[in-house]
Amino acid sequence: MSRVVRTEPLTAQAFALFGDVIEAAGAPARMINRGNCGRFDDLARLDFAGEGRPGISVFKAKPYALPLTLEMVERHPLGSQAFLPLSAEPFLVVVAPDEGAKPGRPRAFLTAPGQGVNYHRGTWHGVLTPLSGPGLFAVVDRLGDGDNLEEHWFETPYIVE
Amino acid sequence: MSRVVRTEPLTAQAFALFGDVIEAAGAPARMINRGNCGRFDDLARLDFAGEGRPGISVFKAKPYALPLTLEMVERHPLGSQAFLPLSAEPFLVVVAPDEGAKPGRPRAFLTAPGQGVNYHRGTWHGVLTPLSGPGLFAVVDRLGDGDNLEEHWFETPYIVE
Numbered sequence: 001m002s003r004v005v006r007t008e009p010l011t012a013q014a015f016a017l018f019g020d021v022i023e024a025a026g027a028p029a030r031m032i033n034r035g036n037c038g039r040f041d042d043l044a045r046l047d048f049a050g051e052g053r054p055g056i057s058v059f060k061a062k063p064y065a066l067p068l069t070l071e072m073v074e075r076h077p078l079g080s081q082a083f084l085p086l087s088a089e090p091f092l093v094v095v096a097p098d099e100g101a102k103p104g105r106p107r108a109f110l111t112a113p114g115q116g117v118n119y120h121r122g123t124w125h126g127v128l129t130p131l132s133g134p135g136l137f138a139v140v141d142r143l144g145d146g147d148n149l150e151e152h153w154f155e156t157p158y159i160v161e
Numbered sequence: 162m163s164r165v166v167r168t169e170p171l172t173a174q175a176f177a178l179f180g181d182v183i184e185a186a187g188a189p190a191r192m193i194n195r196g197n198c199g200r201f202d203d204l205a206r207l208d209f210a211g212e213g214r215p216g217i218s219v220f221k222a223k224p225y226a227l228p229l230t231l232e233m234v235e236r237h238p239l240g241s242q243a244f245l246p247l248s249a250e251p252f253l254v255v256v257a258p259d260e261g262a263k264p265g266r267p268r269a270f271l272t273a274p275g276q277g278v279n280y281h282r283g284t285w286h287g288v289l290t291p292l293s294g295p296g297l298f299a300v301v302d303r304l305g306d307g308d309n310l311e312e313h314w315f316e317t318p319y320i321v322e
Contacts, residue, residue: 023219024220028221036288040218041216042217042304055204055207056183056205056279057203058185058275060201084245084299086249086274088295114248115247127198134275138299143202
């Protein structure tokens with residue numbers, strides 16, 4: 001099977017197997033501030049196991065370029081992880097289904113401005129890959145002890161383009 | 162006393178009485194992804210009382226212009242509230258100290274690109290005030306029942322400029 005993975009636009013439907021798209025889509029749950037602000041409620045399944053607690057951190061990542069050689073994906077067995085871009089620049093979201101405790105064929109999504117993602121607990125995903133500066137993201141994930149990182153290195157890398 | 166409030170730059174030190182500045186400041190707690198990403202950990206005091214739970218929502222707010230007439234501030238007795246801009250556009254952060262269960266003189270902070278804020282539980286603050294489009298923010302706050310909104314209307318409005 002081809003090792004080339006082509007990017008596709010990020011939509012809630014296409015991403016549902018892997019996590020949540022965090023965006024202002026459709027009609028807001030309610031208007032607040034005397035009609036000046038729409039509130040789109042409860043967009044991410046936060047899921048933290050064990051002794052951990054949710055926290056907000058900031059990640060600053062170097063930008064990557066396409067085509068990208070995908071050698072590794074990882075997952076966090078103890079918690080969901082949300083990435084909220086602090087800029088309007090699109091970024092790349094690589095995920096893979098689980099197939100018997102190993103990642104299957106990856107998929108690659110390209111975000112639109114205003115979209116963040118929340119990986120469900122245990123979802124295989126690539127490292128944070130902005131495609132331009134500033135590469136700043138607020139991250140809502142699990143803080144605490146425990147073995148919360150599992151990596152899988154592909155025998156043959158994929159090429160995302 | 163003058164009803165004019167002048168904006169000041171948002172810094173962690175100046176904002177400490179009111180909440181947390183969520184930003185990549187100083188050295189990262191650690192580098193991840195083989196040195197390609199700096200992680201600035203645990204930047205917000207998340208504080209949710211009662212039966213509530215934390216959630217991630219998106220707010221879409223109309224932009225405001227300076228000078229701004231500040232008629233009202235509000236606070237949330239049951240939970241902290243973090244605003245993470247999904248763009249690099251600066252926004253206005255209005256807060257006020259509590260003085261005997263009423264807000265004292267407000268202060269107004271102007272964010273820099275890459276800065277979010279977390280209002281500590283019970284902090285008086287203005288409504289979400291982007292100063293330009295797109296006005297999109299990810300919000301980490303308390304979801305759940307309970308009386309979590311208190312408003313205070315000033316007898317004489319302030320002018321933020």
